[in-house]
Amino acid sequence: MQITDETIEYVGILAKLELSGEEREQAKKDMSNMLDYVGMLNELDTEGVEPMSHAFPIHNVFREDEVTNGDDRENMLLNAPEAKEGTYVVPKTFN
Amino acid sequence: MGMELMSMTAVELGKKIQAKEISAVEAAQAAIDNIKKRDDTLNCFVTVDEEGALKRAKQVQAEIDAGRLSGPLAGVPVGIKDNMCVEGMLTTCSSKILSGFTPTYTATAVEKLHTAGAVIIGKTNMDEFAMGSTTETSYYGATKNPWDTSRVPGGSSGGSAAAVAGEEVPYALGSDTGGSIRQPAGFCGVTGVKPTYGRVSRYGLIAYGSSLDQIGPIAKDVTDCAAVLEAICGKDDRDSTSVSESGSDFTSALTGDVKGLKIGIPKDYFLKGLDTEVKAHVLEAAEALKLQGAVIEEFDLSLVEYAIPAYYIIASAEASSNLERFDGVKYGYRADSFTDLHNMYKKTRSEGFGAEVKRRIMLGAFVLSSGYFDAYYMKALRTKALIKQAFDRAFEKYDIILGPVAPTTALKLGDSLSDPIKMYLGDVYTVSVNLAGLPGISLPCGYDSKGLPVGLQLLGRHFDEKTMLRAAYAFEQTRQYERAPFVKGGQANE
Numbered sequence: 001m002q003i004t005d006e007t008i009e010y011v012g013i014l015a016k017l018e019l020s021g022e023e024r025e026q027a028k029k030d031m032s033n034m035l036d037y038v039g040m041l042n043e044l045d046t047e048g049v050e051p052m053s054h055a056f057p058i059h060n061v062f063r064e065d066e067v068t069n070g071d072d073r074e075n076m077l078l079n080a081p082e083a084k085e086g087t088y089v090v091p092k093t094f095n
Numbered sequence: 096m097g098m099e100l101m102s103m104t105a106v107e108l109g110k111k112i113q114a115k116e117i118s119a120v121e122a123a124q125a126a127i128d129n130i131k132k133r134d135d136t137l138n139c140f141v142t143v144d145e146e147g148a149l150k151r152a153k154q155v156q157a158e159i160d161a162g163r164l165s166g167p168l169a170g171v172p173v174g175i176k177d178n179m180c181v182e183g184m185l186t187t188c189s190s191k192i193l194s195g196f197t198p199t200y201t202a203t204a205v206e207k208l209h210t211a212g213a214v215i216i217g218k219t220n221m222d223e224f225a226m227g228s229t230t231e232t233s234y235y236g237a238t239k240n241p242w243d244t245s246r247v248p249g250g251s252s253g254g255s256a257a258a259v260a261g262e263e264v265p266y267a268l269g270s271d272t273g274g275s276i277r278q279p280a281g282f283c284g285v286t287g288v289k290p291t292y293g294r295v296s297r298y299g300l301i302a303y304g305s306s307l308d309q310i311g312p313i314a315k316d317v318t319d320c321a322a323v324l325e326a327i328c329g330k331d332d333r334d335s336t337s338v339s340e341s342g343s344d345f346t347s348a349l350t351g352d353v354k355g356l357k358i359g360i361p362k363d364y365f366l367k368g369l370d371t372e373v374k375a376h377v378l379e380a381a382e383a384l385k386l387q388g389a390v391i392e393e394f395d396l397s398l399v400e401y402a403i404p405a406y407y408i409i410a411s412a413e414a415s416s417n418l419e420r421f422d423g424v425k426y427g428y429r430a431d432s433f434t435d436l437h438n439m440y441k442k443t444r445s446e447g448f449g450a451e452v453k454r455r456i457m458l459g460a461f462v463l464s465s466g467y468f469d470a471y472y473m474k475a476l477r478t479k480a481l482i483k484q485a486f487d488r489a490f491e492k493y494d495i496i497l498g499p500v501a502p503t504t505a506l507k508l509g510d511s512l513s514d515p516i517k518m519y520l521g522d523v524y525t526v527s528v529n530l531a532g533l534p535g536i537s538l539p540c541g542y543d544s545k546g547l548p549v550g551l552q553l554l555g556r557h558f559d560e561k562t563m564l565r566a567a568y569a570f571e572q573t574r575q576y577e578r579a580p581f582v583k584g585g586q587a588n589e
Binding site: 010011012016017019023030035037038040041042044046049052053055056058061063072076078079080081088092093 | 461483
C-alpha cells in the first residue's frame with residue numbers, strides 16, 4: 001500500500017509526532033512495507049470469526065469504589081518538568 | 096569471592112544465606128563488584144543502586160537473623176527490567192522520554208519479591224519501551240552478549256538475560272510481550288519463563304501491549320524460575336486481568352518424571368528459515384525427553400506465518416494508545432522550546448522517542464484510524480481467535496508443545512537494525528504464545544558451531560505452568576549448566 005504525504009501527515013496528527021523531511025520519507029517507506037507485509041492476513045478467511053481481545057473468558061471485574069491510596073501530590077509533582085503551587089505547569093492554551 | 100557467589104543459582108545462594116554461610120550484604124556486594132568489573136563491557140544495567148542495595152541487604156540480614164525471613168529468595172540480589180516501577184528508583188524504559196522519572200510506587204511483582212526478602216541491585220537495560228528483539232534500541236546503548244560481546248543478547252529483556260549469564264546477578268525479572276523473556280534467555284544460554292497471561296500482576300509494569308504483556312523470571316535454571324514465579328504470581332486488585340488460579344506451587348512440579356507425558360512438535364516450526372544447527376539441537380532435546388518416557392509426536396499447528404502480522408498490528412495499536420501518556424506534562428522529558436501546548440506535545444514526543452518506538456506508534460495509530468480499523472485491527476483480532484483455537488486443538492492431544500525459541504542463535508550487533516521486518520520475523524516461534532495467552536519456557540539445549548547457546552521452548556496449557564516446568568526440569572537434568580566465555584575469562588574480560 002502506497003502511503004501518501006497526506007496520510008503520513010494525518011498519522012502524525014493522530015500520533016502527536018512531528019517528523020523531519022528525512023524521517024517523513026523513511027516513515028512513508030517503513031509503513032508502506034509493513035502494511036504490505038501485514039496485508040498477508042487477507043489470505044485468511046475470517047468470515048464469522050468473532051474478534052478476540054482477551055485470550056480467555058474473564059468478564060467484568062467489579063470492586064467497591066473505595067479510595068485506598070493516600071495523597072501523594074508532592075511526590076508526584078517532583079517528577080513534573082515544571083510545577084507551581086501544587087499543580088503541573090503547561091504552556092498557555094488560550095489568549 | 097565475589098565471582099563465585101554470583102555463579103551460584105538464586106536458590107543455592109538463598110540456602111547459603113539461610114545457613115549463615117554467606118550474608119545478604121556479602122551477596123549484594125558481590126553483585127555490585129561484578130557489575131563494576133563487567134558492566135562497562137556488557138552494559139546490562141541502566142541504574143545501579145549501590146547504596147540502597149547495601150542498606151537494604153543489612154535490613155534483610157537483620158530480618159533473617161531474627162528468624163522473620165526464611166524463604167528461598169531472602170537476601171538474594173536481583174535485577175529488575177527498567178520497565179517496572181520501583182519507588183524512588185530511576186525507571187526509564189530505556190527511553191529518553193522517561194529520563195529522570197522516579198516512580199512514587201512499586202510494581203506488584205517487585206513488591207512481592209521485596210516481601211520475599213529480595214535485594215534489588217538496580218534496573219536492567221532493554222529495548223526502548225520493550226520494542227525490539229536485540230536491546231539495541233535502548234537510548235542508553237546496546238547490551239552485549241556474554242557468550243560473544245560482538246553479538247546481541249536478544250531482547251527486549253536483553254539486560255536481564257545478559258546480567259544473569261554475565262553473573263552480575265543470580266536472577267532478574269523480565270517482561271514478555273512477543274518473546275522478550277524467552278528469546279534473550281535463549282540467546283544468552285539461561286532460562287526464562289513467560290507465565291500464562293494473568294498469572295502475574297502487571298500493576299506497575301509500564302505498558303506496551305497490555306493484552307500481551309506478562310512479567311516473568313530469568314535465571315540460571317528451572318528451579319530458580321519456579322521459586323521466583325511462586326513469589327511473584329497471584330491475583331492483584333490493582334490489575335483486573337490478574338487471576339487467582341490454583342496450581343501455583345511450582346517447585347513441587349520439579350519431579351524429573353515425564354513418563355507418559357504427551358509432547359507435540361509442530362511440523363510447521365521446522366520449515367524454511369530455521370537454522371539447521373538450531374533444528375538439530377531442538378530435535379535432540381525431544382529425543383532426550385523421549386528417552387525418559389515422554390511420548391513425542393509431530394503435528395500440524397497451522398497459521399504459524401500469520402502470527403507475526405497479527406501480533407504487530409495488535410501490539411502497535413495498543414502501544415499507540417498506551418504511549419499517549421508521554422506528553423511532557425507529568426514526568427520525564429519535555430522539549431526545550433515550543434510555541435504552544437500542542438506543539439510542546441509533538442516536539443517532546445518527537446525528540447523523546449526513538450525510531451522503532453515512533454514506527455510502532457504510527458503503525459498503531461494508522462490501523463486504529465477510521466477507514467482502516469476493520470481491515471487491519473479487527474482482522475488481526477479475528478486472526479488471534481483462530482490462532483488461539485489452533486492451540487486449543489493441539490492441547491486437546493498434547494500436554495506440552497516443543498519447538499525452538501528463535502530461528503537462529505544470537506546475531507551480530509547492528510545486523511537487525513536496518514531491516515525492521517527481518518527483525519520481526521525472528522519472533523516467529525514466540526509471538527503466538529502471547530496472542531493465545533499461553534505459558535512458555537526457554538532453556539538452553541545445546542551450542543552451535545560458533546559456540547553460541549541454542550534455546551529450547553516448551554509451551555503448556557493455560558495456567559498449567561507446572562506441567563511445563565516439570566518437562567523443562569526433566570530435560571535440564573540431562574545436561575550441565577554452561578557458563579558464558581566472558582565470565583570464565585575466555586574472552587577479553589577486563
